[in-house]
Amino acid sequence: MQIKYIGKDGDNSYLLCGEKTAAAECMKKENAEFHISRIKENLAGAELDYIILNSVSPYNAGTVSALTEQFKGAKIVASAAGIKNLREMLNRDFDYILAKDNDVLDLGGCSLLFKILPNLPWTDSMASYCPEEKTLFCGSIFNAENGYYEKYILPFSDYAQNASKRLSELEINAVLPAFGDKINDISPFLKLYGKPAERSDSAAVFYASLFGNTREMAETVCGVLNKRGIRTRLFDVYASGEAELKKAMDTCAGFAVGTNTVNRNADRKIWSLISSIDMISGKHKPYIIFGSCGWSGEGIYCAEKLLRSLGMRQSAKPAAARFTMSDTERAELCAAAEKLADDILNQLGGK
């Protein structure tokens, strides 16, 4: 069997030629002409029998439509979720074979064994292993790009561990991804994916403050959490970079968000921080909201609505202060912070 590279510039596709032929992975839509001509050239008059999609992302499925027009007999092979997604992308019928876990597709002289490995990072992801060539077509599961694991895979760490375990059973000499460089040694990837995600035991308090009133509230929350034995970091959203804030948000066990009210709205950096929350790994995190206002005080309720709409777990109702904190407002804030501490500690206890 031959495996021919038919992609370009890291937008990868591979042609497998046994008695039957298959294109593994497609390319971005703008590469359709190129993709078709490379397949035709390499088939030298033979038919294309299968189009294997290990992940049905708009990029990876970009040339499917053109390919099925050109190679009328080609059947698409993807996971059940992949077929469903592709139907939504193409909005028309197409011939397909549903790849189920451990199914084998015989190409005559070589074969593909399918491993359904969802959520890495697409819901429909799978890998196709060619035992005769000891080669794994991995779609978007592995990528040699720096930071790929942290950015795309880490939120699905349970699925990554499962993939690592299942793929360790195979003898793999080469990994061919849908995008980026070929991976010659899969072992560091299997090691990385096999690592359980570290669960944080710390909290983060974020605030936006013009005159220091919300900052004072933030420091008060920090004090309560620290007293309860929860390591807590304080972030002025204007003094910290976006990446630093996102990392703190993604890695904390629970958090507090403080915003003042300016022109009947929450601070824009607080909106932005909330919109950066990774809801895959973050949906169980407890939080509270607090903030100083002058008269109408919409800021904290805007933040509350947004966090609630994400389905996050609010430990206590928002704590407000009119300008500087009164004793009563301080007591209410401390009570909310205590509830947050309870929820964080309960969650950690349930590790």
Ligand SMILES: Cc1cc2nc3c(=O)[nH]c(=O)nc-3n(C[C@H](O)[C@H](O)[C@H](O)COP(=O)(O)O)c2cc1C
């Ligand atoms: C330009 C500007 C607009 C404001 N708009 C509102 C508002 O719409 N509603 C409100 O309750 N307070 C408003 N305030 C008052 C602030 O929310 C209040 O001073 C608060 O204590 C500021 O908290 P900070 O010191 O944490 O920034 C406004 C303040 C400024 C400077």
